[in-house]
Structures are given as C-alpha cells and as structure tokens.
Amino acid sequence: MQSKDSEIVWEEKPKLVEPIYKIEDRPAKWWESVLYGWQHTLVDISPFVLPLAVAAAIGMNASEQAQFINFCLFSMGIATIIQTTLGNRLPIIQGPSATLTGTLVPIARHFGASTMWGSVFIGGLVEMLIGASRILKYLRLFFPPVVSGVVVICIGLSLGHLAVRLTIGNGQVINFLFAMLVIGCIFILQVLCKNLLKGIVARGAIFFSIWLVGLLLAGILGKVDWVLVAQKPWFSLPGFFPYGGPGFGWKFVWAAIFGVMA
Structure with missing residues (x-):
C-alpha cells in the first residue's frame, strides 16, 4: 500500500493558504477598498465584452457603445451592493451572463432591441419568482457538477476568445507588446514589490500595470484615443x-421570451 507522501504530485505537500482578508474582514483604509474594488472591476472582462456584443447586434455607434457599457457597470454596482449586504453576502461581483448574451445577440439581430428588452424584463421576473419559491434546490438535481463544469468551461473559452481578439485588435505588433508588458509588469510588482507599502502594491499589481502600460505608455505612444473621453462628462x-419600457416601447415576443428563459 502506497503512503500518502508517495501519492503527492508536487514536490511539496499542499497546504491551505490563509486569506489576507476573510469573509467578514475589510481593509483598514477606505482608499484601499477603492483600489481593490476598482482592480476587480478592471479584471472582470464581462461588463466590457458582453455589452459590446449586444451593442454590435443592435447597431450602436462608438459613443452609444460606451454609454451602454456605463449603464452595465452602474447596474452591476447596484446589484453587487444588494447581493453583498442583503443577499448571499459573498465577495462576488454581479455582472452580465455570457450564456444570456449568447441568446440576446440573435434576438436583437432578428427581432430588434425593443423585443430584446421586453424578453429580458419578463425573463427577470420569472427568475425572481423561481428564486423566491425556493424550488431551485430541487432543480439542482438536473445540473450535476459534470454539467455545470462543462458550462463554466464553455463560458471561459468564449470570454477568452473575445479577450484575445480585443487584445490583438487590428493585428499590429505593438498590441502584442502592450499585452506582454502588462503581464510582465504584474509579475514584477507581485514578486519584487511584495513588501512595498505593506504589500498594497503587490495586491494592486493588476490595477497599476493596466494604468502604467495601458494608459500611460500607450498614451505617450499615441495609441489611446482621448477624443471620445473628452466628449463625455466626468460624472x-x-x-x-433610456431604451423605452413596458408599455412605451418594449415588445413582447413569446419566442424571444422562451429563448431568454432557456
């Protein structure tokens, strides 16, 4: 019979890592909370990629797409505050669903934006009723880990594909260099600066790397278009x-509603 040590795959024994902040903890400084929250928002690619897919299906221009992303981020903030205070109270950012986006894009393309909003509205009400009825624990029997795992993998691959396309852009070599510099900067800040400012620089490595490379360096090299930013108000x-509502613009098509709920 093999010993436990012989079954270890890695050279060292796995051990539980104690988190810096536990579920009920929070940073001592308010600006540190802003830093981590802002960084989490930048890392979460879904509010930037998924609304663009829907906006492209609707036919929005660049200014409308930027506004659409702002709407998404604002809604995410409200949903996250509700979920982390009154809901499950887990440190999870609420955001758009990749599975739902795959349904909304063809609905918007074939039925129009008004039908898409109407179907999302009805689908949201149905989902709310399912959650309030507490029958979800019985429906989970139809979604074993093997099914849920495949769905999560498909979502990750889909988002990864879109992220790579956005990184590559028009295929210029400078885009690849920016991506590699961001990754390299993250590793440098996390490894070499892990004790700088009591570890805050290392924990905010992604945030600082995106700003240093994505905005500062890219802006100096003329790769950032500030025209659209300058046209918009700060707050x-x-x-x-903004796109109509129930009874004054939205349309309700059963095929679209069933597609959203599916």
Whole structure:
C-alpha cells in the first residue's frame, strides 16, 4: 500500500493558504477598498465584452457603445451592493451572463432591441419568482457538477476568445507588446514589490500595470484615443428606461421570451 507522501504530485505537500482578508474582514483604509474594488472591476472582462456584443447586434455607434457599457457597470454596482449586504453576502461581483448574451445577440439581430428588452424584463421576473419559491434546490438535481463544469468551461473559452481578439485588435505588433508588458509588469510588482507599502502594491499589481502600460505608455505612444473621453462628462447618472419600457416601447415576443428563459 502506497503512503500518502508517495501519492503527492508536487514536490511539496499542499497546504491551505490563509486569506489576507476573510469573509467578514475589510481593509483598514477606505482608499484601499477603492483600489481593490476598482482592480476587480478592471479584471472582470464581462461588463466590457458582453455589452459590446449586444451593442454590435443592435447597431450602436462608438459613443452609444460606451454609454451602454456605463449603464452595465452602474447596474452591476447596484446589484453587487444588494447581493453583498442583503443577499448571499459573498465577495462576488454581479455582472452580465455570457450564456444570456449568447441568446440576446440573435434576438436583437432578428427581432430588434425593443423585443430584446421586453424578453429580458419578463425573463427577470420569472427568475425572481423561481428564486423566491425556493424550488431551485430541487432543480439542482438536473445540473450535476459534470454539467455545470462543462458550462463554466464553455463560458471561459468564449470570454477568452473575445479577450484575445480585443487584445490583438487590428493585428499590429505593438498590441502584442502592450499585452506582454502588462503581464510582465504584474509579475514584477507581485514578486519584487511584495513588501512595498505593506504589500498594497503587490495586491494592486493588476490595477497599476493596466494604468502604467495601458494608459500611460500607450498614451505617450499615441495609441489611446482621448477624443471620445473628452466628449463625455466626468460624472453622469443613467436615466431610467433610456431604451423605452413596458408599455412605451418594449415588445413582447413569446419566442424571444422562451429563448431568454432557456
């Protein structure tokens, strides 16, 4: 019979890593919370990629696409605050679903944006009723880990494919260099600067790397277009129902509604 040590794959025994902040902990400084929250938002690619896919299907221009992303980020913030205070209270950012986006794109393309909003509205109400009825624990029997795992892998591959396309852009060599510099900068800050400012620089390595390479260096080299940024106000709140609403613009098509709920 083999010993436990002979079954270890790696050279060292695996051990549990104690998290820096536990589920009920928070940073001592408010600006540190802003840093980690901002970094998490930058890392979460879904609010940037998925709205662009829907916006392209609707036919939005660049200015409308930027506004659409702002709407998405604002809604994500409200949903995350509700979920982390009144909901499951887990440190998880709420955001758009890649599976739902795959349904919304053909709906928007074939039925139009008004039908897409109407179907999402009805689908959201149905999902809310399912959650309130607490029957989800019985429905989980139809979604074993093997099914859920395949779905998560497909979502990851889909988002990774879009992320690579956005990174490559028009195929210029400078785009690859920027991507490698961001990755290299992250490793340098995490390894060589792990004790700088009590570890804050290392924990915010992604945030600092994106700003240093993606905005500062790319801006110096003239690869950042600030025209669209200059045209927009620094602070702006989204209006209610900017694309119509129930009874004044939205359309309800059963085929689209079933597609969203599926």
